[in-house]
Amino acid sequence: MPKLNSPAELEELRQETLAKRDPNKPCITLCSGTGCHAYGSEKVNAAFAEEIKKQGLEGEIDIRRTGCHGFCERGTLVVIYPKEICYTNVQPEDAAEVVQSVKESKVVDRLLYTDPVTGEKITYELEIPFYANQQRTIFGPNRRIDPQNIEDYLALGGYRALAKALTQMTPEAVLEEVKRSNLRGRGGGGFSTGRKWEATRDAPGEPKYVIVNCDEGDPGAYMNRALMEGNPHSVLEGLAIGAYAIGSHEGFIYVRAEYPLAVENVGIAIRQAEEYGLLGENIFGSGFDFKVKVHRGAGAFVSGESSALMTAIEGKVGEPRPKYIHTSEKGIWDGPSCLNNVETWANVPLIINNGAAWFDSIGSERNTGTKIFSLVGKVNNTGLVEVPLGTSLRHIIYNIGGGIPGGKKFKVVQTGGPSGGCIPEQFLDSPIDFDELTKLGSMMGSGGMIVMDEDTCMVDTARYFLDFLSDESCGKCTPCREGIRQMLGILTDICEGRSKEGDIELLEELAEVVKDTSLCALGGTAPNPILTTLRYFRDEYKAHIEQKKCPAFVCKELTSYYIDPAKCEACMICLRNCPTGAIDGGKGKIHVVDQSKCTKCGTCFDICPDRFNAVVRISGEPVPPPPSEEERVIVRVEK
Amino acid sequence: MVTVELDKVDEIIDGYVGEEGILIQLLLDIQSELNWIPKEALERISERLKIPVSQIYRIASFYKAMSLTPRGKHIINVCLGTACHVRGGQRIMDRAKELLGIKEGETTPDMKFTLERVNCLGCCALGPVVVVDGEYHGKVAPAKVEKTLKSYD
Known part of the structure; x- marks a missing residue:
């Protein structure tokens, strides 16, 4: 070629x-x-x-x-x-x-x-x-493109924006356009992309670097992967335009180790773009040179933090550093560096092609453009959803997501990954954008949206995130390393029935300290799952502590399974499926759960036919004694 | 460690000589080639690239994708991402632990299974998900775990 x-x-x-x-x-x-x-x-x-x-x-x-x-x-x-x-x-x-x-x-x-x-x-x-019910501006082309064939992307008008930027616009004009679009970073914080570019551009020192952050570590979020795997050229094109505006000639794409297909597809995309002269030297005869390298992550959540990610690109342990000197001034190898999320970069060609005014007209006040959310959990239509910022949660969960499966009741939607929070039902009509989510005590994060129904325990959810964060804390700073561990300990005690009065207050005190004193955003936002669940579901914490009761029947140590003798028809289904053989019974003999053998996996509860509904979950009160042997015999009357 | 394996390590190092910031990529390659990173490999890198073993060890012990102990014949990944968690992923993990008699991150004494936790595979529609040797098992129930594991011998 x-x-x-x-x-x-x-x-x-x-x-x-x-x-x-x-x-x-x-x-x-x-x-x-x-x-x-x-x-x-x-x-x-x-x-x-x-x-x-x-x-x-x-x-x-x-x-x-x-x-x-x-x-x-x-x-x-x-x-x-x-x-x-x-x-x-x-x-x-x-x-x-x-x-x-x-x-x-x-x-x-x-x-x-x-x-x-x-x-x-x-x-x-x-x-x-x-x-x-979606508006798919960034994600739409995915379904028309074979990501391993650059011609598919070119056929849809790919790399036109790069051509326009390099040959018809000055770097300053590109920067101005992005600033006027009011694009905000899609990785979490929602910082103005234009201002971030400008800071790197204005920082003294050469060479400058541009970086794509595809270290999508938030559990339940996979929109970056879908873009990187499905339309890598849109990210590359955005990156090259950004590099031109910033004055950089070297870019890195940091991809999570768990995304092998993304690594493969972006690698192929880079090679093809080089062959076509869309990356490399003197692109479109403009005199602008730009090369891109892929860096594979190795499995560390904290490495998605910008300074940690840059350290990892240098080949060192990906730990964050204090940012009194911004990475826009001193990033990779002390060169000015600009890092943006995959989705942020993918927005750039659209802005250059259609103009800042077009982009600014989508979305809500100060929250322009569309955002891809990964809608997962207890929702009928699991998948990736792209809507203008400012769309209501109800529209996303019910009109697009098709509501909650199994006729269950909606409880909360968790946004922002482990740093985010849980939003209860009364806010379903709130518009979803960066500012509104922060007001509700959560955050945008990269766009994970995990729907939870009435069978979800809020204390267990907080414990889940703190367990994740305690595992992922790099341990460099004390408040994060020790604080998270202590909070996790208290939450585990609450979930396992060892809690005592004053635990909630102690959690709140620890949360404040960890929030205020941690080195990076991992620790700084780690208390969020606790703080939002406490804000909206304090009663649930109290039930665990005061009555040793888990209202959602999730916390194993506080829950027992019991077969209601009045309802059991001795059908043997639960007995056969119990993985630990904890159910005693037989044909015509009412079944009984041996509490000493039960591991509380819930199989019997799930499997008991709806017409019997004999398996009952009990929490916060004693399990009734089993019926006597005589009472267990079912006498069936012949009809 | 057998010589064949050290030869492979040497080959991988050859591909990186003279480049900057390559340590993580190099270790990832060794991990994927040998399925773990033996002590001898760390020493070889140190010797050839003149990097202190302590520095290499620090990286190899920091990242989850790198293992400093040999892993089993079959690698079981139980997804405990948030979506799988709310759909009962923990019950699947508990059942797997009971059946294999090992904890998360451990390998059975007969070297047959390594049990690992993964924090989201991004196929949340299938949750709870268990991946064995790259093969996906979706909508797993605790009662199905035993049968699934038995199919790997």
Whole structure:
């Protein structure tokens, strides 16, 4: 491939690519993100390839493996172009029928999405409410692009923004445009991206570095991975534009060790961009040079903190350092460094192409643009959701997410990862943006949104996050290392029935100290899970402490399983499924849980048929004694 | 440690000589090649790249992706990300611990299984998730853990 030396050559290549492609030719696209991969999309892909061969349709039907579409609940997702007919939960066995239907221009009804409310079948991808209720500006191209083929990105107008920036705009003009868009960092803090760029640009010293933070460590958040795996060129293009504005010629992409596909795809993307002259020396004949390197993380949550991440890029232990000198002045190898989140960088080409005014018109006051959230937990439609900032939680959870499964009641939504907090029901109509979330005691974080229902214990949730943070604290500063451990100890005592009066107050005191005195944001925000659950669910803490009762029946040490003799029909289902053999009984003999053998795994409760509902959870009160042997005999009356 | 393995370590080091800030990437490569990082490998890196062993050890012991003890034939990863946690991931972990008789991060004495916790694999729709040797098992219930583990022999 000869290098592209000018924007005209880029456009020429785009036209050539489009001319080569027949827009009416059928194409089976398969989502190949990590979610669908886990469902077995590899096998589905192989089945399609084989079927096309078998039916002699090679050359007539294309297959494209795209990035993540976001509707992970229904993987493997298959979309048939040109009409964009969407099939969900596709299995390898379905391949023959689907290929046949493509050949005959028909639709396989049984694989279509059924709207759970209306019961109607929905044929086209974008008409499914999950998609129809979103605004997918950054994430939209994912479903049209094979991330390992740069031509797909170019065909959609890729690298036009870079061409425009390098040949029609000065670095100052690019910077101004980004500043006027009011784009805020998508990694958590929501700091103004333009101002961050400017600080690095103005800092004395050479060379300057630009960095993509793809160390997406928040559990339950995976939008960065979906972008990095599914559309790596959009991130690279944004990074190159940023580098031009800042005056940097060297970029790093820091990817988490747990994301091997992202490492692979971004590596391929860099090589292809270099081949086309979109990275490297004298890009588009503008005289601007820029090269990018990938750095794999090695499994440390704290390394996502900006100064820690930069230390890790230097090949050292990724621990944070005090930031009285900002990393924008002294970052990697003491050079001025600008670090932004994956999603932040991916917004940049859109701003350059469409203008700051366009971007500023999306979203709410001081919170412009869209944001991708990963909607997970106790929600019907698990997946990635992109909406304008300022959208209400209710819209996201109910209109897009389809509500809570199993007829359960919504309890809280947890945002912001381990540094964030839990937002209860009364705030469901609050607009979700950086400022509003902070007001509610939580934060944006990278965009994880974990829905929890009535079966979730708030003390256990706080304990879960503190356990995570205690494990991930690097131990460099004392308040974080020791404070988190002490708070975790108290929370564990509360969950396990060893709590005492005054524990809540002690937790609050510790939380204040850890918050105020820790070195980096990991410790500084570590008390948030405790503080927000205390703010909204203090009664639940009190029930654990005063009555040794877990109202959600989650804390094992405070919960017992008991079979109600009046309801047990001696069906033997729980008895057979109990993994520890703790259930005694037999045919016609009412079952009894041997409390000494029970490990409280809850299998019996889950498995007892709804028509009996004989297994009862008990907390905060003694378990009734088992019935006597005579009382356990069921006498069935013949009808 | 056998010579073959040291040769592999040497080969990996060869690919990095003369570059800056490579220690983490180098150790990751050794980890993925040998499935753990033996003491001899640390010493070899130190000798060849003139970096003190203490510095290499500090990195190898800091990061979760690096193991300084040999790992089992099958690696079990129980996801305890928030989404899996609210769907009962801990009950799965507890059951696996009971069955194998080991704690998180440990390997069974017969070197068959290593039990590890992972804080989110990002396939939350399938939660609770258990991954064995890269193979995903979704919507796992405590009663299913035994059967799943038995399928790896």
